[in-house]
Amino acid sequence: xxxxxxxxxxxxxxxxxxxxxxxxxxxxxxxxxxxxxxxxxxxxxxxxxxxxxxxxxxxxxxxxxxxxxxxxxxxxxxxxxxxxxxxxxxxxxxxxxxxxxxxxxxxxxxxxxxxxxxxxxxxxxxxxxxxxxxxxxxxxxxxxxxxxxxxxxxxxxxxxxxxxxxxxxxxxxxxxxxxxxxxxxxxxxxxxxxxxxxxxxxxxxxxxxxxxxxxxxxxxxxxxxxxxxxxxxxxxxxxxxxxxxxxxxxxxxxxxxxxxxxxxxxxxxxxxxxxxxxxxxxxxxxxxxxxxxxxxxxxxxxxxxxxxxxxxxxxxxxxxxxxxxxxxxxxxxxxxxxxxxxxxxxxxxxxxxxxxxxxxxxxxxxxxxxxxxxxxxxxxxxxxxxxxxxxxxxxxxxxxxxxxxxxxxxxxxxxxxxxxxxxxxxx
Numbered sequence: 001x002x003x004x005x006x007x008x009x010x011x012x013x014x015x016x017x018x019x020x021x022x023x024x025x026x027x028x029x030x031x032x033x034x035x036x037x038x039x040x041x042x043x044x045x046x047x048x049x050x051x052x053x054x055x056x057x058x059x060x061x062x063x064x065x066x067x068x069x070x071x072x073x074x075x076x077x078x079x080x081x082x083x084x085x086x087x088x089x090x091x092x093x094x095x096x097x098x099x100x101x102x103x104x105x106x107x108x109x110x111x112x113x114x115x116x117x118x119x120x121x122x123x124x125x126x127x128x129x130x131x132x133x134x135x136x137x138x139x140x141x142x143x144x145x146x147x148x149x150x151x152x153x154x155x156x157x158x159x160x161x162x163x164x165x166x167x168x169x170x171x172x173x174x175x176x177x178x179x180x181x182x183x184x185x186x187x188x189x190x191x192x193x194x195x196x197x198x199x200x201x202x203x204x205x206x207x208x209x210x211x212x213x214x215x216x217x218x219x220x221x222x223x224x225x226x227x228x229x230x231x232x233x234x235x236x237x238x239x240x241x242x243x244x245x246x247x248x249x250x251x252x253x254x255x256x257x258x259x260x261x262x263x264x265x266x267x268x269x270x271x272x273x274x275x276x277x278x279x280x281x282x283x284x285x286x287x288x289x290x291x292x293x294x295x296x297x298x299x300x301x302x303x304x305x306x307x308x309x310x311x312x313x314x315x316x317x318x319x320x321x322x323x324x325x326x327x328x329x330x331x332x333x334x335x336x337x338x339x340x341x342x343x344x345x346x347x348x349x350x351x352x353x354x355x356x357x358x359x360x361x362x363x364x365x366x367x368x369x370x371x372x373x374x375x376x377x378x379x380x381x382x383x384x385x386x387x388x389x390x391x392x393x394x395x396x397x398x399x400x401x402x403x404x405x406x407x408x409x410x411x412x413x414x415x416x417x418x419x420x421x422x423x424x425x426x427x
Contacts, residue, residue, distance in 0.1 A: 004098050006089065008044045008105035008113060027132045028104055040096065042089050044082075083153075083160045086116045093125065094197055094212060104130045115150055119157045119216050123209035161220040164194045167202035171228040172405075174395045176326045178385045180285035185423040186229055187279060187328040187395055189405045193221035199412040206238075206273050206418035213417070231424060236269045237261060238420065241277075241294045245302040247311040259299050260308035262291040264316050264425070271422035275407040276331035276399050278366060279421030282308055284323045289316040290423050297338060300366050301345050306377040320378035327386040328421040329406050332398035333365035336410060349373065367396060 007028050093101070105113055110129050117127055171192030179185045193203030200213050203225065207218040219233070226233045237250070240257045247260035250268065261270040264287070272279040272292040277299070282291035293299075293308040305325070312318040333355055338346075343362040346353040350372050355363040367386045375381055387396040399406035399419075407417035 002096075002098060003100040003102055004040050004042065004089075004093055004096075006042045006044065006101060006103045006105075006113075008103065008109050040092060040098075042092070044085055081160070082112070082116055083120070083157050086113075086120050087160070090120055090125075091196065099125050101125060101127045102130065103127060104132050107131050112149070112153075115153045116157070119154065120214055122207065122212060122214050124212050157216055158220070161194060161216060162223070164220075166192050166224070167194060167196060168192070169202075171203060171225060173229060174329070174393070176281075176385050176395050177392055178324050178326055178383070179281065179283050179423070180324075182285055182288070182426055183283050183290060183423060184230060184426055185281055185283075185326075185421070187421045188225060188419040189329075190407055190417060190419060191405075192224060192228070194224075195221065195417065197415065199407070199415050200417040203419070204407065204417035205420050206275075211415050229422070231269045231422075235267060235424070236271065236422075238271045238273060239292065239294050241273065243294075243296050243298040243302075245299060245304040245307040247291075247293075247304075247307050249311055249315045259295070259304045260291060260293040260311065262289065262308060262311045262315060264289045266425045266427050269422055269424040271420045273418045273420050274328060274330055274399070275416050275418045276336065276409045278330040278370060279328040279419070280305055280308070280370070281326045281328065281421050281423045282312060282323055283423065284312060284316075284318040286322040287312075287316055287318045288425055289318050290425055292421060292423055295366070295370060297336075297342065297346075297364060297366050300369050300373070301342075303373065305370050305374055309374070309377060309379065321380060323379060324383040325374055325379060325385070326421075327367050327370060327384070327396050329395065329397050329399050329402075329419065330367060331400050331408065331410055332367070332387065333363045335363075335398060335400035335408075336366065337361035337363045 103113060110131060169191040172189045173186035174189065175186050188203060188205060190201065190203050195202050195204040195213050195217055197212050200211065203221050204213050205218060205221055207213050207215040222233045222236065239259055239261055241259055242257035244259055246255055246258040247262060248254055248258045250261060250263035250265055263270060270290065270292045272294040274294065277294055277296035280293040280295055289312050291308045291312050293304050295304050309323060312323060313320065338361065340362065343354050343357065343364060346364050346369055347357060349369045353365045353369045371384050371386055374384055385392060385395065387394060400408040400411045403411060407419055409416045
C-alpha cells in the first residue's frame with residue numbers, strides 16, 4: 001500500500017542537536033529501506049539546511065539522497081511554521097489521493113505534531129508514528145506536550161486558516177422574500193470559503209470522519225459566513241441529521257440526533273444542511289417562532305416537514321395559517337432516482353411525484369412531495385416557496401444541475417461538500 005513518510009528533523013532545543021539528528025537520519029534510513037512503502041517523503045527541518053557549511057552533508061540532504069535512492073519523491077520544508085508545513089503536506093496527500101502516513105519524529109515532537117494532525121486532518125487519514133530519538137540521553141527529547149500548548153496550537157491553526165485567501169469567488173447567499181423582515185435567513189452556495197478539494201470547494205460547511213475537510217476548516221468557513229450574513233458562529237446550531245423525523249425543541253434536552261429544530265429564542269441561529277437533501281426554513285412572524293429541517297427522501301417519507309410544523313404549534317402556540325415554509329436548493333426530479341419500491345411510496349403521496357414509473361430507477365420529486373404533505377397538514381399553498389413559485393426569486397434550484405453554485409452527493413460522490421439553510425429571530 002502506498003504510504004507517505006514525514007521525517008521531522010526539528011530539534012534545535014537540544015544541546016546535543018547535531019549528534020541527535022545524525023542518529024535520527026541513520027534510523028530513518030533503516031526504517032525506509034523498502035522503497036515501495038511510500039510515494040512521497042516530506043522532510044521537515046529547521047536551521048540545519050541553512051547553517052550547514054556543506055549542504056551535501058546536512059541531515060536533510062542525506063535523507064533526500066536516501067529517499068531518492070529508494071525511488072521516492074522528496075520535499076524539504078523549512079521549519080518556520082508547523083501549521084503551514086502540515087497544511088501544505090495535506091494538500092500534497094490530497095493531490096496524490098493518499099491516506100496512509102508514517103511520521104518519524106522525536107518523542108517530544110511527536111506530541112506536538114499529533115496536536116496539529118488532530119486539527120488539520122480527519123479519520124480518513126491513517127497516521128502512525130515512530131520515535132527516532134528513543135535512545136537519546138538528552139532530556140529535551142523526552143518531553144510531553146506542555147500544559148497550555150494545546151490551546152496555543154488551536155489558536156495558531158485558527159489564525160493561519162483565517163489568513164488564507166477565499167477560493168472560487170465571494171460568499172453568495174440566496175434569500176426568499178417570503179421570510180418576514182423580523183427574521184434573518186439565507187441559503188448558502190459553494191463560493192467564498194477555503195476548502196480546496198474539488199468536491200468540497202470552497203464554502204463547505206460540514207465536517208465528517210468520512211470526508212477530507214477537518215472541523216477547523218469548516219469552522220473558518222462558518223466564521224466567514226457569519227461575517228457576511230451578520231451572525232456570531234458561537235450562537236450557531238446545526239441539526240444532527242439522522243434522516244428521520246425527530247425535532248429538537250430548544251430549551252429541552254438535546255437528543256443525540258434529530259433532523260429538525262424549533263425555537264423562539266432571539267438571536268440564536270439554527271440551520272439545516274443540504275447537498276441534494278432539502279434544507280427547509282419555517283417562520284411564524286405572529287408568534288415569533290422559527291424552525292429548520294433537513295429532509296432527504298427518507299425524511300420526507302417519515303414526515304419531518306410536518307413534524308417541525310407540529311412542534312412549532314404544540315410547543316410555542318403557532319397557528320398553521322401563520323407559518324411560511326421555504327424549500328432551499330436541493331436535487332430535482334431531473335437528477336434523482338430511487339428503486340421501484342421506494343418510488344411507489346412517493347407515488348402514494350401523489351402520482352406527479354414520480355416520473356418514469358415502472359422503470360428500474362424512477363425519478364422522484366421530493367420537493368413536490370414536501371409541498372403536498374405540508375398542504376395536507378394545513379400549511380397554506382401560497383405560504384410555501386419552492387421551484388413551482390414563479391413570482392419570487394428561485395431559491396429551490398437543483399443542486400446536481402448547478403456544479404458551480406452547489407454541492408451534490410448525487411453528482412460528486414462520497415467526499416461531497418455541504419451547503420446550509422440558516423435562520424434566526426432578530427433582536
